[in-house]
Amino acid sequence: MNWMETFRSGTEAIRAHRMRSLLTMLGIVIGIASVILTVGFGQGAQNKVKDEIDALGSNLLIVSPGSSTDDGGFRGGFGSATTLTLEDAAAIADDAAVPDVRRVAPTSSSSASLTVGETNWTTQVVGTTPAWLDVRARELAAGRFFTADEVASGADVVVLGPDTAGELFSFGSPVGQTVTVSGQQLTVIGVLGSSGASDDGGSEDDQALVPISTGKSLSGGTTGSVSTIYVEAASTEVLSAAYQEIEGLLATRHGVTTDDADFSIASQESLVETANSTNKTLTVLLTGIAAISLLVGGVGVMNIMLVSVTERIREIGLRKALGATPTVIGRQFLVEAALLGLAGGVIGILLGVVGALVLPTLIDQPVTISLLATAAALLTSLALGIGFGVYPAGRAARLTPIDALRSE
Amino acid sequence: MSTPIITLDGIRKTYRTGSLEFEALCGIDASIDEHEYVAVVGPSGSGKSTLMNIVGCLDNPTEGTYELAGEDVSTMSEAQLAEVRNRRIGFVFQQFNLLPSLCAWRNVELPLVYAGLPRHERRERAIGALERVGLGDRTEHRPGELSGGQQQRVAVARALVTEPALILADEPTGNLDSRSTADVLDLLDELHGTGRTIVVITHEPDVAARAGRNLVFRDGQIVSDTSSARAVAAR
Known part of the structure; x- marks a missing residue:
């Protein structure tokens, strides 16, 4: 058979x-x-x-504060410290000290309620600098981004994420309209294009960007601390060089060794690996x-x-x-x-x-x-x-x- | 001058159940010639079924030698025995033993499948065999769609499809009415007429009467071996 x-x-x-x-x-x-x-x-x-993570922007390094240790020796969670400052960001932007960095965008975010007439929308209000747009590889769908002058003067302007704009303004263009945040009136000068990250874009498309000086006065904070510093390296090849330069610079500025750093630097790659x-x-x-x-x-x-x-x-x-x-x-x-x-x-x-x-x-x-x-x-x-x-x-x-x- | 097809020499078969030993066959010497028609008769438990299994190469004897067509089969392996059964023996069982999921011709072709014949030739020969038993119009029927007599005729067709020299029938009419019994016995007569050796196990006198020679079993021994005038004349 x-x-x-x-x-x-x-x-x-x-x-x-x-x-x-x-x-x-x-x-x-x-x-x-x-x-x-x-x-x-x-x-x-x-x-x-x-x-x-790809949608975050290319050649991106993300500098975050490390955990804090209080007097009793208790360590707080990752990111609980407020060790990064605007001065740190300025130092990283210095071409002489850190040659492989192209642009630096410090951010300081807090949650706030945005009001237009009867409409309320709670979202992340991110204070930053004009470099943010390029560092994060984002584009504008309408209007313009704020300028260095507006950051210096703490102008009352805001750029909305596309989802945020959709929630607040059902009809017509939001550019030129007024949004109330923490009792302060801000003029909408631009709307971001979609980040294109996955299907819904998540938080990347729902945020309000203000000059970092304006953000400080909104949240009532006066210290120069920032929550995250986004750094764009000159190219993909020098990404690890830029990483080491920033690590060395911040360690010196904070008076710590790199093993005992009060900050952390992540690249896209390391984020992908962790995830x-x-x-x-x-x-x-x-x-x-x-x-x-x-x-x-x-x-x-x-x-x-x-x-x-x-x-x-x-x-x-x-x-x-x-x-x-x-x-x-x-x-x-x-x-x-x-x-x-x-x-x-x-x-x-x-x-x-x-x-x-x-x-x-x-x-x-x-x-x-x-x-x-x-x-x-x-x-x-x-x-x-x-x-x-x-x-x-x-x-x-x-x-x-x-x-x-x-x-x- | 006839040559023997079956030669049994001192065949013993002992069954063991725990510490109990039971001797089903106690030294059988017998010889059956080609073209003989033999009925093995005796009460149940007399050892005639055990002998049938050994003659059919379904079981090995505990002692003694058994030659089938000149080959000593008592020491063969299971695989060798399977080939001997396939080539030399056609079986007809009391329970018909047809596979219910296969139609008549697929049942008949089974021995040819194991002989390794190509499909178209198997089908041709299976249908030819069914025609010989008068079931040429029932080739596509399944066993469940046939009467008992018809099922046994399919089984006879399966036994003859390989053209074996020996046909072994174990109580072939035990489950049949008298009309079907006559049909099946006529078929066996006809096969005998075409030169085949037939060995039938039965306890029915009219079945035994058809055979030329009767081997009577009792308590594992042959107590009588009688040939009718017809059989003697045939020799």
Whole structure:
């Protein structure tokens, strides 16, 4: 009996017990579908984070304050210190000290309520300098950005993010209109274009930019501290040089060593890595769970194949009486188990792909279908079928024809 | 001068269940010639089914030698025995033993599948065999759609499709009414007429009467070996 015949008799046996075959496959179907989905989720999330970070701007370094340590020696959380100042930003902008830096944009943000007539909208009010627009690689959809003079004079002007403008001004152009922030009237001079980061743009499209001097008076603060300094390196090649120059400069200015720095510098790359490592942990965990369900699915196949051997014991006896060798009988059951596994894998992949197409519309999370994961899933399901089919097939092969024929 | 197809020499078969030993066959010496029609009769438990299994190469004897068509099969491996069963023996069982999911011709072709014949030739020969047993118009029917007598005729077609020298029938009419019994016995007569050796196990006297020679079993031994006048004349 050749492989072709064995294959045909295997599909016939599976078709003869449609319901039972389907239930047998269920474990593998669920396992494979969840592998496709979890890997898809992981990759989708990674891509999303990468898009968002890419949209921050090119050649970007982000300098943040470190954690503070109070007199009692308690360390606050990351970013709790107010160690960065406008003077630090000015120093970084100094071409002589830090030659590889092109532009510097210190920011100081606080949450505030914006009012236009009856409409209220709470968002992040970011005080910064004119360099912000270029450093963050953003563009204006309307109007203009504020100038260095306006920063120096603390002018009452504001540039709105596109989402913020949409919330406050339903009709007409916001440019030239007035917005009230903390009792102070600001004139809208421009509206940002969309950041293009992922689907919704998130907080990047919902913010209000004011001259950093104006921002200080709005939040009532008088200190020269800033929350983040965005630095644009001269090119991608000098990014790490710029990193080291800034690190050295700030350490000297703050009188600390680089090991004990009260600030931190992040590049796009390091942000992507941090985000991915979190995602990876989650993906590995979920994939582990999916692998366990696959294992359970495989045991299910073995269980049903054993039942099938017992149930078809007379058939096995008859086939042996008619001239089937133990090898042929063993092969028949092995092929049947392999087909069950493979069919389960194919159904699981279809289910996973349908899920990957449907889920993003239900929950706001992208799912990427990975070709590699799909191919691996297919091979795994086949291997499961064969692996868990060996024992039942061996049992069928070893049955003596007379015992098999005699059993009721 | 006839040559023996089956030669049994000192065949013993002992079954062991825990500490209990049961001797189903205690030293059988017998020889069956080609073209003989032999009925093995005896009460249940007399060892005739055990002998049938050994003669059919479904089971190995505990002791003794068994030569089938000149080959010593008592020491063969399971794979070798499978080939011998496939080439030399056609089985007809009391329970028909047809596969319910396959139609008549697919059941009949099974021994040819294991013989490794190509599909179109198998189909041709299977349908030819069904025509010989008078079921040429039932080739696509499944066993469930056939009467008991028809099912046993499909089983006979399966036994003869490989053109084996030996046909072994184990209580072939045990589950049939008298009309179907006559049909099946006529078929066996016809096969005997075409030169095949037939061995039938039965406890029905009218079935045994058709055979040329009766081997009577009791307690694992042959107690009588009688040939009818017809059989003697045939020699």
